[in-house]
Amino acid sequence: MRALTIVQPGVLELQEVEDPTPGNDEVVVEVGACGLCGTDLHLIDGESPLATYPLVPGHEFSGTVVARGNGVEAPALGQRVAVDPNTHCGACRFCRSGRANLCARYAALGVTGPGAFAQFVKARAANSYTIPDALSFGQAALIEPLSCAVLGVRRCGEVLGRRALVVGAGTMGLLIGQLLAAMGASEVAIVDPLRSRLEVAATLGLGPCASSADQLAENFEVAVDATGVPKAIEAAFDAVDRGGTVLVFGVADVKARVSLSPFRIFNDEITVTGSMAVLDSFETAARLMGTGQVKVSPLLGAPFKLDQYGEALTAMRSGTGRGIKTQIAP
Ligand SMILES: [Zn+2]
Ligand SMILES: [Zn+2]
Structure with missing residues (x-):
């Protein structure tokens, strides 16, 4: 099969490699669509501490089950699936305390092992979720990022009736904004320097929309950074009201630093939180998209x-x- 391979940081090649064969409890998925995300850019640029090279990236994907290993009862051959690429050891203190996304031996298809910028990819059967009939492969490849967004908004605490701000109207900002609205936020303001993205945000019912947070008159009880850019994280922090919560969702560079007021964190009881990957949120994301x-x-x-x-x-x-989300359909 053909697979896009990062031979070493900065060097990408489309290579002919051996087809994957499923082991026990594994399936092989013929890739229908795979999204390109910021994590892939970090991997290509050699900025991920988890990666070993050569590596086939691609962790946001959907496709059709074409082979099954021993012990697989579901999914069936021919089933359309989206795959949670993350795997956990089940034995470390994080896994044993219900926080498997923080697993000490965290692994993920397309990050620590072969991913889905290829014709075929091998995955755990238990990580494969049936795609709702109404969804195309392209849409279903967004279940993975949506499941990350579901975990993120859960970590924002109470949202019902609260005013929310999302900084960044890229894929993640637009998914998080829709979730905050679905959770009953009284408004979901969204800011981005790109007008074309704000137009998409408006068609999704989000707003007010502005090019930067300081153009919005009010403060917000929940503020989410969906960019990973230090200045944007600072803008989200500065826009949060007393007693509010800031979610740092965007993936910043490992070495990045931000400037936040510790006096405000103390005096205004600001909660600053993060959200890593997927935790009990994949099925939820598939349903939210299917409906x-x-x-x-x-x-x-x-x-x-x-x-x-x-x-x-x-x-x-x-x-x-x-489009806002770039995808590859092998
Ligand atoms: Zn991603
Ligand atoms: Zn673990």
């Missing part, structure tokens, strides 16, 4: 082919691609 409570088609354009990966990367890095 249309979270809409993703406005985020999608036509997918790129595997051999167009160069164009796909340029589109992603420049933010001027086909």
Whole structure:
């Protein structure tokens, strides 16, 4: 099969590699669509502490089950699935205390092992979720990022009736904004320097929309950074009201630092929290998308082919691609 391989940081090649064969309790999925995300850029640039090279990236994917190993009862052959790429050891103190997403031996397809920028990918059967019939492969490939967003908004605490702000109207900001609205936020303001993204935000019912947080008159009980950019994290912090919560959701560079007022954290009882990957949120995300409570088609354009990966990367890095979410359909 063909697989897009990061040979070493900065060096990408479309290679011919052996087809994967499923082990016990594993399936092989023929990839229907796989999203390109900020994590992939960090991997390509050699900025991920978890990765070993060569590596086939791609962790946001959906497809069809084409082979099953011993012991697999479900999913069936031919079943359309989305896969939770994260795996956990089950034995460390985090796994044993219900926080498997913080697992000491955390692993993920496309990050620590072969991912889905390939024709086929091997996955645990237990991590494979049936895709609601109404969803295309492209839409279903967004179940993984949505499941991260579900965990994120859970970590924001009470949302009902509260005023929320999302900084960044990229894929994650637009998913988080829709979730906050679905959870009963009285308003979901969203800021982004790109007007085209704010137009998509408005069609999804989010607003007020502005190019920066200081153009919004009020303070917010919940503020989410969905960019990972230090200045944006500081803007989210500065916009949060007394007693409020700031969620640092965007993936910042490992070495990045931000400037926050410790006096405000003390005096205004500000909670600053984070959210890592997926925890008991994959099935929830599949349902929210299947019922249309979270809409993703406005985020999608036509997918790129595997051999167009160069164009796909340029589109992603420049933010001027086909749609807000760049995807590859092998
Ligand atoms: Zn991702
Ligand atoms: Zn563990």
